[in-house]
Amino acid sequence: MSISNNRLPAEEFEKNFSDIHPPFETKEAALVEANRCLFCYDAPCTKSCPTGINVPKFIKQITTDNIKGSATTIFLSNIFGGGCSRVCPVEKLCEGACVFNLMHEQPIAIAKLQRYSTEDAIEDKWKLFERKPSTGKKVAVVGAGPAGLSCAHVLSREGIDITVFEKESKGGGLMTYGIAAYKVTPEFCNDEVDFITSLGGIEIKYNHELGKDISLEQLQQQYDAVFLGIGVGLANQLNIPGEDLAGVEDAIDFIYHIRDKGYSNVPVGDRVIVIGMGMTAIDAATQAKRLGAKEVTMVYRRSESEKGCTQVELDIARLDGCKIVWLAAPKEIVGNDGKLTALVCDVMKLGAPDYSGKPAPIPTGDTITIEADMVIKATGQKPFEDLVSYYGLENKKGKILSKENHATNLSKIFAGGDCVNGGKEVVDAVQAGKEAAAAIIQHLTPAFSKGEGAEQNAMSVITASTVDRDSSPLSFGEGQG
Amino acid sequence: MADISANFLGIKSPNPYWLASAPPTDKKYNVLRAFEAGWGGVVWKTLGSQVKNVSSRYSAVNFNNTRVMGFNNIELISDRPLDINLKEIEECVRLFPDRAMIVSLMADNSREKWHELIKQVEDTGAHGLELNFGCPHGMTERGMGATVGQDPAIAKMVVEWVMEAAHIPVITKLTPNVHSVVPTGKACVEGGTSALSLINTIQSVTGIDLDTFVPNPYVAGKSVFGGYCGPAVKPIALKMLATISQDETTRKVPISGIGGISTWKDAAEFMLLGATTVQVCTAAMKYGFRIIEDMCDGLNNWMDEKGFKTIDDFVGKSVSTLTHWEDLDINYHHVANINQDKCIHCGLCYIACEDASHQSISLTYGKPYNTYAIKEEECVGCNLCQLICPVEDCITMVVQRKGDDYLNWKEFQERGLPLNDH
Ligand SMILES: Cc1cc2nc3c(=O)[nH]c(=O)nc-3n(C[C@H](O)[C@H](O)[C@H](O)COP(=O)(O)OP(=O)(O)OC[C@H]3O[C@@H](n4cnc5c(N)ncnc54)[C@H](O)[C@@H]3O)c2cc1C
Ligand SMILES: Cc1cc2nc3c(=O)[nH]c(=O)nc-3n(C[C@H](O)[C@H](O)[C@H](O)COP(=O)(O)O)c2cc1C
Ligand code: SF4
Ligand code: SF4
Ligand code: SF4
Numbered sequence: 001m002s003i004s005n006n007r008l009p010a011e012e013f014e015k016n017f018s019d020i021h022p023p024f025e026t027k028e029a030a031l032v033e034a035n036r037c038l039f040c041y042d043a044p045c046t047k048s049c050p051t052g053i054n055v056p057k058f059i060k061q062i063t064t065d066n067i068k069g070s071a072t073t074i075f076l077s078n079i080f081g082g083g084c085s086r087v088c089p090v091e092k093l094c095e096g097a098c099v100f101n102l103m104h105e106q107p108i109a110i111a112k113l114q115r116y117s118t119e120d121a122i123e124d125k126w127k128l129f130e131r132k133p134s135t136g137k138k139v140a141v142v143g144a145g146p147a148g149l150s151c152a153h154v155l156s157r158e159g160i161d162i163t164v165f166e167k168e169s170k171g172g173g174l175m176t177y178g179i180a181a182y183k184v185t186p187e188f189c190n191d192e193v194d195f196i197t198s199l200g201g202i203e204i205k206y207n208h209e210l211g212k213d214i215s216l217e218q219l220q221q222q223y224d225a226v227f228l229g230i231g232v233g234l235a236n237q238l239n240i241p242g243e244d245l246a247g248v249e250d251a252i253d254f255i256y257h258i259r260d261k262g263y264s265n266v267p268v269g270d271r272v273i274v275i276g277m278g279m280t281a282i283d284a285a286t287q288a289k290r291l292g293a294k295e296v297t298m299v300y301r302r303s304e305s306e307k308g309c310t311q312v313e314l315d316i317a318r319l320d321g322c323k324i325v326w327l328a329a330p331k332e333i334v335g336n337d338g339k340l341t342a343l344v345c346d347v348m349k350l351g352a353p354d355y356s357g358k359p360a361p362i363p364t365g366d367t368i369t370i371e372a373d374m375v376i377k378a379t380g381q382k383p384f385e386d387l388v389s390y391y392g393l394e395n396k397k398g399k400i401l402s403k404e405n406h407a408t409n410l411s412k413i414f415a416g417g418d419c420v421n422g423g424k425e426v427v428d429a430v431q432a433g434k435e436a437a438a439a440i441i442q443h444l445t446p447a448f449s450k451g452e453g454a455e456q457n458a459m460s461v462i463t464a465s466t467v468d469r470d471s472s473p474l475s476f477g478e479g480q481g
Numbered sequence: 482m483a484d485i486s487a488n489f490l491g492i493k494s495p496n497p498y499w500l501a502s503a504p505p506t507d508k509k510y511n512v513l514r515a516f517e518a519g520w521g522g523v524v525w526k527t528l529g530s531q532v533k534n535v536s537s538r539y540s541a542v543n544f545n546n547t548r549v550m551g552f553n554n555i556e557l558i559s560d561r562p563l564d565i566n567l568k569e570i571e572e573c574v575r576l577f578p579d580r581a582m583i584v585s586l587m588a589d590n591s592r593e594k595w596h597e598l599i600k601q602v603e604d605t606g607a608h609g610l611e612l613n614f615g616c617p618h619g620m621t622e623r624g625m626g627a628t629v630g631q632d633p634a635i636a637k638m639v640v641e642w643v644m645e646a647a648h649i650p651v652i653t654k655l656t657p658n659v660h661s662v663v664p665t666g667k668a669c670v671e672g673g674t675s676a677l678s679l680i681n682t683i684q685s686v687t688g689i690d691l692d693t694f695v696p697n698p699y700v701a702g703k704s705v706f707g708g709y710c711g712p713a714v715k716p717i718a719l720k721m722l723a724t725i726s727q728d729e730t731t732r733k734v735p736i737s738g739i740g741g742i743s744t745w746k747d748a749a750e751f752m753l754l755g756a757t758t759v760q761v762c763t764a765a766m767k768y769g770f771r772i773i774e775d776m777c778d779g780l781n782n783w784m785d786e787k788g789f790k791t792i793d794d795f796v797g798k799s800v801s802t803l804t805h806w807e808d809l810d811i812n813y814h815h816v817a818n819i820n821q822d823k824c825i826h827c828g829l830c831y832i833a834c835e836d837a838s839h840q841s842i843s844l845t846y847g848k849p850y851n852t853y854a855i856k857e858e859e860c861v862g863c864n865l866c867q868l869i870c871p872v873e874d875c876i877t878m879v880v881q882r883k884g885d886d887y888l889n890w891k892e893f894q895e896r897g898l899p900l901n902d903h
Contacts, residue, residue: 035546038871041828044849063545097849099825103872 003247003374005267007292013263016290020182020316021086023115030116034062037108040099045110048097050427051078051434055094059113070117072128077462079153080146080430082122083175083192085115087183088427089279091312122188122195131201132159137444140165140223142210145173146426147229147417149196150433151440154462156201158441163223164202167209171197173231174418175426177256180283182290186259216391220412225440228393228400228408228415229433232381232423238275242333245340251276251284251378258287269374271295273343274322275330276378278308282317284376289320296322297370301329301348301361328368329361333375342371381423388419406436407443414440434462483784484791485777487521487758489735490650490675492608494521494581494758496777497748497792501739501760502527502585502611502654505770507559509569513576518770519777522581524678524760525570527558527613528598529587529625534560540687540697542713551713552763553687555698555705557619558587563601571605581758582606583652587613587625595639596646609649612640612674614665615656615681617708627681630656633668640672652737655679655721657714662721666731677725678737678760680718682708711763715741719754726755726800743772745779752792753799811893812884816860817841817867819853823875826850830866830876838865857881 008016024030037059045055054073061070074081090096090111098107121128137160141148144166152162170176171193175184197204208214210230219226235250237243247269257266272293274285277300289296298317300307303326307314318324328345335341347366354360385398394401394409399422406414416432418424438459487497499522500506500515507526515523534556542551559566574582584607588594602610614630621628629635636653643651653669655662657680666677684706689696696704718740725731738756742748743764751759764772789795819830831853834842841859845852855866867876 032546038827038829040826041832042844042851043828044826047849099827102825 003267003269006264007268008263010264013291017181017258017263017287019086021112021115023119024112030062030113033109034059034113036100038099044097044099045094045108049077049094050425051084051431053077053081053094053114055110058117059108059110062113062117067117067120068126068128071121071126074114074118075121075128077434078427078430079150079196080175080192080426081114082118082195083146083172083184083189084427084430085111085118086188087175087179088425089310089313091310093427122191125195125198127198129153129157129199131156131199134161134201135159135445137161137224138163138222139440139444140219140226141229142166142219142226143173143229143231143417143419144168144171144193144204144206145229145231145417145429146175147231147419147429147433147436148173148227149193149202150430151227151229151414151416151437152202152433153196153199154434154437155440156199158437158445158461160201160224160441160444162202164204165208165210165214165219166204166206167212169206171204171206173229173429177259178252178280179426180255180287181258181263182287211387211390216410216413220410223412224444225412225414227433227436227440228413228419229417229429230384230387231418231429232383232398235377236379236382238330238377238379240330240332242335242340245333245335246338247335247340247373248333248375248377251280251376252381254284254376255280255287258291263291266291268293269372271372272297272374272376273370273372274298274376274378275343276300276308276380277302278378278380279313280380281378282309282313284378285317285322286320288374288376289322293374296320297325297372298322299325299328299330299343299345299370301327302358303327303350306358325368325370327361329363331367334369340372340375342369343375344369381418383419383422405439405442406432407439412443438462483781483789485780485784487792489581489737489758490609492522492581492583492650493579495519495579496521496773496780497752497758498522498773498776499524499581499583499737499758499760500765501762502583502613503762503766504556505762505765508561508566509573512569512573515765515770515773516573516577516580519773520580520770522583522758523573524583524585524611525566525607527585527587527616528563528566528602529558529613530589530594531562532557532560532619535700537698537700540707541711542687549711549763549767551685551687551709552711552766553685553698553707553709554682555618555700555707558585558613558616567601567605570602570607574606574608581608583609583611585611585613585654587616590624590629590639592642592645595642599643599646603648607649609652609675610643610647611652611654611678612643613654613681614639614669615654615658615679617656617658617682617684618706627656627658630654630665630681631659633664636665637668637672640669640674644673650675652676652678654681654739655725656681657683657717657721657740661724663724663728663731666725667728670730670734674734676735676737677731678739679725680714680721680740682710683714683717685709710740711767712741712743715747719750722751722756723754723800723803726797727803745776745783748776749780749783749795752796755797755800757792757796807890809889810887811890812882812886812888813880814883815862815878815880816857817855817862817864818877818879819855820875820877821852821854823872824853825872825875826853827871828853829869829871833865833869838863842866 039056043056058070058073094110095107100107141152141164144164172189176189268291272288285296327348331346332344346363348361350359351362383398388395400415400420402415406416414436416436417429485496487494502524506523538556540553541549544550584602588598616626653674686696735757737758738751739760742761748759831842841856843854870876
């Protein structure tokens with residue numbers, strides 16, 4: 001047993017990491033699907049999109065050959081509409097709510113159509129938005145991830161000058177650094193960031209880390225407002241013996257290396273164990289297999305009904321040949337000569353619900369030992385607790401506490417995305433960025449904060465005008481949670 | 482098994498389906514294939530003076546994913562030499578004696594030309610003639626086709642010329658490019674025609690290319706009005722057919738129905754409004770002759786189900802149900818009802834009634850699914866929601882009469898009954 005790289009021929013890597021949701025091959029294929037859509041009123045799919053994309057409208061626009069309009073409809077609600085069409089767990093969002101499900105028919109392929117409408121716009125940097133004349137206001141955004149750039153785009157459209165501080169050398173956040181390579185390519189992520197900034201008025205300062213290169217006080221002094229979209233960073237520790245043995249890796253690092261170093265340069269074991277059952281765990285397991293690992297076993301301390309990933313994702317892992325051991329909690333990693341050789345797990349059973357509302361796993365007293373040469377930890381990430389506490393931001397275990405309008409306890413400082421919600425999806429971060437932008441505009445612009453309906457006015461900058469609003473006046477704000 | 486054979490003025494065919502005079506019937510090759518496929522008869526592509534066609538010739542209207550909802554052409558009558566056509570007609574009659582062979586004619590505007598053409602065609606052994614008074618493009622510029630059909634006096638005169646020479650049944654094909662088909666139809670019957678057929682194509686512009694700004698079909702940067710047919714024209718054809726079946730003079734002769742027929746159901750509808758045979762063009766041009774199989778089979782099964790032994794049992798059966806608005810029963814009332822178990826919450830009924838009808842559907846907000854229900858006291862029973870609902874039988878109309886007795890508008894006024902107050 002050994003950990004080694006370059007396990008497969010180049011063609012096989014290409015095949016294994018090719019697009020998992022391929023686009024429509026022809027315009028006709030897209031039209032057949034688009035024409036199936038019923039153009040529902042107050043559409044369930046729109047209500048189930050956290051960013052409230054007007055799905056029936058953008059699909060109708062495909063059928064009328066108005067791709068420019070279709071792309072605009074999508075981007076108005078979600079500037080990461082292209083990326084989201086590739087990474088959203090649509091089966092539990094828009095497509096999961098499509099009325100066709102109620103007829104036991106295939107739901108409309110909303111994400112695939114969304115990709116169809118946004119692909120050229122992103123690649124060719126279509127000029128779909130016009131910046132309003134500069135207001136002279138300046139806002140700092142920390143973190144060039146989905147939350148930060150979504151906030152930046154809305155604000156810049158309104159004539160506010162944006163400076164983004166990003167600690168890494170590329171934008172996109174976990175979209176670029178975290179999400180599996182068969183969902184989005186690094187080139188696409190690059191294009192998407194360039195498309196967003198092509199609006200103008202958004203300057204990204206890479207390799208600028210809050211807490212190291214700049215301080216929050218400086219930003220507070222130099223800018224009219226600050227938005228924090230720093231995400232969650234550090235991987236949770238298992239806190240069990242043997243965690244420091246060679247061969248134990250963090251899922252985010254593992255996934256990032258696949259994106260960064262190229263498939264053939266990422267070492268993987270013969271027998272790999274992935275701990276966890278969320279999206280990250282699935283991505284790590286399937287990609288380990290696709291890199292050429294002989295055996296991949298996923299262990300999860302609860303049972304299938306409590307899994308964090310969706311059924312579709314679990315099916316992908318199963319189709320890739322990953323083994324799954326339910327009700328097994330890591331107890332100890334054992335090794336030889338500093339290298340790991342096996343993982344020992346407690347066999348669990350389900351008890352009464354715990355704080356999370358899920359049934360608590362309780363040890364049965366039995367253990368199992370699974371041989372391995374590599375263990376990938378995918379048990380969630382930990383927010384930047386030290387950083388936010390240092391600046392006096394109210395937080396709960398590092399998750400920044402924000403009020404309904406995304407304001408924090410500190411003056412002028414707003415926050416949203418993973419750093420507030422503790423880690424959800426890209427689409428939730430985009431919505432948080434949008435909402436925070438509306439709140440910042442209200443905070444900055446006297447015209448918006450005076451008189452009746454001020455809130456509605458500010459909100460209107462992030463609500464596509466034609467979204468049906470009579471039943472859900474702030475429809476963009478729903479869908480969280 | 483019902484008997485679906487037709488007897489049209491003694492012209493027999495194993496089924497009521499004829500191919501209309503058009504490209505599918507313009508040569509022996511096609512016609513033999515059609516007979517082999519099972520078509521009951523053909524109306525041979527119109528013969529007359531020598532013409533030449535242009536390209537392109539066709540254009541279409543697509544709707545959502547359906548191609549050729551409506552079809553448009555600027556073709557003229559047969560552009561093949563007359564002697565070849567005549568020889569081929571003779572061969573087809575000889576090879577398939579049990580099928581109807583009607584030949585469509587459009588002679589130049591003189592009695593001699595018509596007489597000459599009729600004689601030549603009768604020599605082939607054809608069973609009947611169809612006079613093309615309907616072609617709406619090209620031929621009209623030469624004073625033929627629809628130009629004849631649009632003027633009852635001229636139409637009657639030409640029919641009289643024809644009847645002087647013809648020994649076989651004569652069907653006159655009417656143009657729909659008139660306010661009413663009845664005046665020409667009447668004139669032709671008075672002129673002696675043995676039967677009528679309708680409709681020919683409807684003048685149209687199917688669309689304009691938004692890049693070149695030239696309408697289609699495109700001929701070297703120009704276009705002309707074409708003739709429209711296919712499924713899109715069926716409702717218009719049915720209405721025109723009904724008026725011919727209602728009129729005292731025209732209903733005395735048999736009718737061959739044409740216009741947008743694609744299935745046995747379409748055919749049954751034409752027959753219920755008085756057509757003894759039906760003719761098909763666009764559907765055969767779109768799918769080929771093989772559609773005849775289900776057209777026969779479906780009609781047969783439907784007739785068995787309804788207990789009709791022959792087509793005479795139902796030809797014209799629906800004509801008397803078309804009445805005057807003033808005779809409709811105002812006491813008849815029905816309201817929509819939504820089957821909540823079938824409803825998929827698409828909201829289409831709601832927005833239709835809200836924006837275009839009577840605000841009679843309530844919306845109860847739900848996430849992601851709203852609940853929709855009918856406000857019975859508001860519903861006027863217009864059917865809009867039922868027509869729009871994508872789920873079969875999800876919305877049904879439930880009868881709730883306003884009174885037991887029949888009450889028409891005149892009576893309603895006489896009794897001084899109240900009108901709507903909102
Ligand atoms: C492995 C994995 C797979 C995932 N798969 C999916 C998926 O398939 N679909 C999906 O919708 N979501 C997925 N997610 C979740 C998704 O990536 C996040 O919810 C989303 O990226 C959050 O956006 P954000 O802007 O809040 O944070 P991030 O994307 O984390 O962006 C934060 C940005 O801030 C920068 N930053 C952090 N600290 C500082 C600092 N001190 N100074 C300056 N910059 C800083 C970071 O470098 C980063 O660029 C996945 C996550 C992981 C980890
Ligand atoms: C390409 C084309 C050519 C036609 N040529 C003739 C013709 O020569 N003579 C004629 O009487 N009708 C002609 N028609 C009209 C058809 O016979 C028929 O009346 C009309 O198409 C309506 O039927 P449909 O809806 O089944 O196509 C033609 C129609 C088409 C589409
Ligand atoms: S629910 Fe489905 S059918 Fe209805 S608008 Fe959305 S995608 Fe179209
Ligand atoms: S039948 Fe007409 S009025 Fe009645 S609910 Fe339906 S759409 Fe509204
Ligand atoms: S149109 Fe039909 S399916 Fe759609 S909401 Fe109305 S009743 Fe339900």
